Amino acid sequence: MVALNVLVYSGPGIGPNAHAYLLRTLRQFLSHRYAVIPPWESKAALLVMPGGRDQPYVASLSGEINARIRHWISRGGRYLGFCAGGYYGSGRCEFEPKHCDGSDGGARAGAAYPGYHYKTEDGARAAEVTVDQEKFRVGQNYWRNDPKNVRIYYNGGGYFLTDDFLGKPASKDVEVLVRYANDVTDPYDRSKRVANAPALIACRVGRGQAILTGLHPDYTMPYNRQLIAHLRAHDAFRRRLLGAIFAHLNMHADAHSMRLPARTPTFLAPARAxxxxxISQAMYGISSAAQKTTAGDAVLRDAKEDIHVISASPGVSQRRVPQQYQATVLKPKQLRPITDDGETEPRARRLDPGITPRFDMQLAITYMQQHRAHTCGSWLMxxxxxxxxxxxxESNTRLQSLLPNGTVNVATVQLAGRGRGRNAWVAPLGCLQFTMLLRHPGSKKAPVVLLQYLVSLAIVEAVKQRPGYEDLPMRLKWPNDLYGRQEPLVDSDDSDADSPEFVKLGGVLVGSSFKNGEFSLLFGMRRQCGQPAxxxxxxxxxxxxxxxxxxxxxxxxTAKFEEFYRKFLVMGFAPFLDMYYKNWLHSNQIVTLVDQGHERVRITGVDPDTGLLLTRSIHNPNAHYSLQPDGNSFDMLQGMISRKT
Structure with a gap:
């Protein structure tokens, strides 16, 4: 089994901006291969601790959790600690000059520069550091003649008291990769200069490895405007330093992330026959709502952004879409709709594959036409x-109101993909990520809350209907997640290593609005097509x-969901219960209800009329609890259900 999760600590002590910057950075470098997710779980590729405050980390993770982390690293895990995460990863830290206990590694002293204050950037600076390029595990040509002295964002980090820095023989398990160039002072006596202070170190911990840093190479541009000019000039060097850090941890970083990815235009075309x-009605509606600019462009003004409406009919020269805009491009006359009698219109030139190199729109439309459906997937963005x-x-409400029912919006890369609550999801390349617009009539027979179950079921059944895939171990986790079974690691030291475990493959997010007796639903779906299962x-x-x-x-x-949806409109969810239970993970599962005094209950099913999860108390069989899917969170690892915040 290959570990695919990058786990990011999200508990007490995180700095107000550190978590957001770190998640964005990790997505840019690692999302082509790994899923970057906030909570702790086992068998991960990397554990990352962001900047913030070290002491809450220690308090939150002390005891058994801390021991599990160290044990996991020593068995081959990888740890990356930025700033406070570097303090936490040290065996001892001395801060201004108070003492706190860390979890691993060597000693740490800080702050390296005076003037640091929590919750402010008063002590922040564009710190000059010296990168020992030869020690990183990258090729000779990797640095592209980058200078060895670069500027990296710094705010309150320390320096490492390694053996060689203290005048002792260097430890074979600790390697200094980056040093502060100048101006570092002793936190006990700020009048004393400290030369060549280690700023970033690599440590061997058993079979595992850790990188600890007092810097923030994960920060792009901080809120401190005085530093932006210094940091922008060195941003390319910062990104290559990050790539070298991931390479040193034997992580497969995305080579394209050496530059900041920009949003690309959005193309819109009719997909199913x-x-x-x-087609003309949809075109006319969007074009009529657009306004002509002084430059002659047709622009749909919306609350979020300007959407350029571009006609690319045969005989009309195709203009390039401005890179700084999202653009809706209509290309209906360049497609080949298939009629019921099999006749086709003459094929015009297809969309230039260089414009959409990682998703073949023409191939997708061909598949859509082969797997016939009327509404779902009617248009492709x-x-x-x-x-x-x-x-x-969601943001471009005017555009949404003009799009045909069943439009699907697909993307290869999402810079800020969304999950339930405040969760953010990033999927490796090869994952299918899309949102479908569905206008659903208000109906007691077909309650809207059950549609998330129907979509999740359709995703699993769409795969299992393929010849040879019938027994693929894909399952549903209540209320809206997709899981696949993975076999245990051959060389695992875990006591339960002989038992297969389920890992998350994707999920469903539903957004809704209601007007004039009709729901406008946006089903966000994410599924790994590479299929670890x-x-x-x-x-x-x-x-x-x-x-x-x-x-x-x-x-x-989309075809399978439409098949289910038509039946659901007439008969509700009851006809799907047996199929749903066959595919879910929770039959007779015993869980703990955190908000009911940690009551132990057995899951008995789902109410087909309300979508509530039905449970019965273990200690009092007459006590029943019904749980709302949108109000509770199910922690599979801990076997607990708690209120979603």
Missing amino acids: QGVAQ YSDTTSSTQTFL AHDYNDSHGTSLPAIPMELALALI
Whole structure:
């Protein structure tokens, strides 16, 4: 089994900006291969501790959790600590000059520079550091003639009291990779200069490794405007230093992340067979709502951003879309709609694959037409890189109101993908990420709350209907997550190593609004098409099931959901209960209800009329509890359900 999760601490002590900056950085460098997620869970590729305050980290993780972290690292895990995360990773720290206990590594003294104050940037600076480029595990040409002295954002970090820095023989388990260039002073006596103070070190811990830093190479541009000019000039060097850090930890960083990814235009085209009148009506509605600018552009003004409406009909020269805008590009006459009698219109030139190199829109439309559906997936929107497919449609309400029912918005990379609550999701390349617009009538027979169950079920069944995939171990976690079973590590030291475990493959996020008796629903969906479950299934069964391409998976899922949805409108969710229970993880599962005094209960099912999770008390069989799917969070690792905040 290959570890694919990058875990980021999100508990007490995190700095107000540190968590957001760190998540964004990790996504840019690692999301092509790893899923970056906030909570702690086992069998991860990397554990990252952000900046903030070290003492709350220690208090929150002391005892058993701290021991588990150290044990996990010593067995081959990887740890990366920025600033306060570096303090926490040290065995002893001396701060101004108070003492606190750390968890691992050597000693740490701080702050390296005077003037630091919690919750402010009074002591922040663009610290000059010297990078020992030869010690990093990268090729000789990696640094591209970068200077060895670069400026990195600093705010309150310390320096490391390594053996060689203290005049002792250097430890074979600790290596200094970056040193402060100048101006560092002794926190006990600020009049004393400290030369060559270690700023970033790499440590071997058993079979594992850790990198601790007093700097913030994870910060792009801080809020302190006085530092921006210094840091912007060195931003390319900072990004390559980050790439070298991940390489030193044997992480597979995205080479393209040496530059900050920009949002790309969004293309819109009819996907499933529709009449010319329907296509023309949709085109006319969007074009009519657009305004002509002084430059002659057709722009749809919305609350969030300007959306450029561009016609690319045959005979009309195609203009380049301004890079700084999201753009909706209509290309209906360049497609080949398939009619019921099999006749096709003449094929015009396809969308230039250089514009959408990581998703073949023409292939996706071909699959959509082969897997017939009327509404779901009727139109296809695609962006190579966007903030969030869900946020894009939610924010641009005017555009949303003009889009045909069933439009799907797909993206290869989401810079700020969304999950339930404040969770942020980033998927490795190869994951299908899209949002579908569905206008759903208010109906007691087909309550809107159950649609998230129906979508999740459709995703699983769409895969399992493929020949050879019937027994693929994909499951549903209440209320809206997709899980796959992974076989245990062969060399695992865990006591339960012989037992397979389920890992998250994706999920569903639903946003809704209600007007004139109708719901406008946005179903955000994320699913790994690379399928770790399929890889493990192949290994254990001697099969060779290929990964399902994103373009095909989109057609399968939307077609299966429409099949289910038509039945749901007439008969409700009751006909799907047996299929749902067959695919879910919770039959007779015993869990703890945190908000009910840690009551132990057994899960008995789902109410087909309300969507509530039904449970019965273990100690009092006459006591029943019903839980709302949108108000509670299910921690699979701890077996606990608590109120979602």
